[in-house]
Amino acid sequence: MAVVIYLAGLQAIPSELYEVASIDGATAWQRLRFVTIPLLAPSVTANTLLCIIGSLQSYQLIYVLTGPINPATQVLSLAIFTQGFGGPREGQSSPRGTPRRSRSSSSSSWRSSRWPLSPTSVAGRHRYDHPPVVAPAALQAAAVQHPETAHVGHRRNKPLAVVSYLLMLVVVVIYAYPLLFLINTALKSNNEFLVNPTGLVQSPQLANFASAWRQGNFGAYVLNSVLYTFVAAGLGTVMSLLVGFPVARGYVKHPRVWQGLFAAMLFLPNTLVTVFQLALRLGLYDTALGYILIMASASAWARCS
């Protein structure tokens, strides 16, 4: 996730800046230090926030590594989870995970009370401070490429490039080796695996994949995953639009407060216990519908992924 955000941020940096920097004699390190890093600052902020939110909400690793009730490593999310399911204090944990539910009580204020329906209100609020036509000739003149600067481009620093390619190669090997080993093992027949568990495969067989697909009932599971993913994510997207539009435009009261709430909700610990009780009482426990509905709302409101 972080990599995707950094990539988007990097692509948004105009290449002209690098050209200008190299014309002014900046080295590769200086271009990195004074162009790339300052312009990536928003992406760094976003990633830092996402990481903090993710750390605050994570409990699975702690559960697996140090156990659910070890006081030395207890965190709020894990406490809610362990006390909420099966323990004697099931009732205690619900209120802690509850605040996210409070939004439903005030749903009536989402009405579009200030949608500009009457033409008079529209005319009253219109502001034409800027001329509607931008002089196109000036824009075109600015956009003309100057051929004499085109050859400058990025001056390649040879040793640096070699080092970076070597580093990338090392990373590729580290990441690819386990995968290739996995494929190598998967292609062996049972006998070959017993005889030679780690060596290179001699007679590759694809039948393993077919039987794994059949015995593991993978087809049905993939179908389920696809169904849940598309329906829940689609619903969540529509919900985001429905909720985000009136808040962004100020068609509800106190839009800034709502925006603050959106951000604050990302930091809340998980609501698993509350959601579980809700599903039980609505009769949605153990139904695909219940899973889709809860997942849609959770993915719209929480940090997802």
Add this chain to the structure above:
Amino acid sequence: MGPLLVTGYLSSIPREIDEAAAMDGAGYLRYLFTFLPRLMAPVLSTVFILQAIGVWNDIILATILFPDQTKCR
């Protein structure tokens, strides 16, 4: 996550489009479901992908809501 991204992107869409649509007689819901999806395709697809990743990788809620592996549907 979704509403935050949507509100952020909407600040780059001029309010005058809302008003022009309202002048031409489009209601609130009609504007929301016929105009905005086209205007906001980039951010909506981002939101969809983010949420799809979340749902696809989810295991906790599935473990909690479905007790028995033999009757998942």
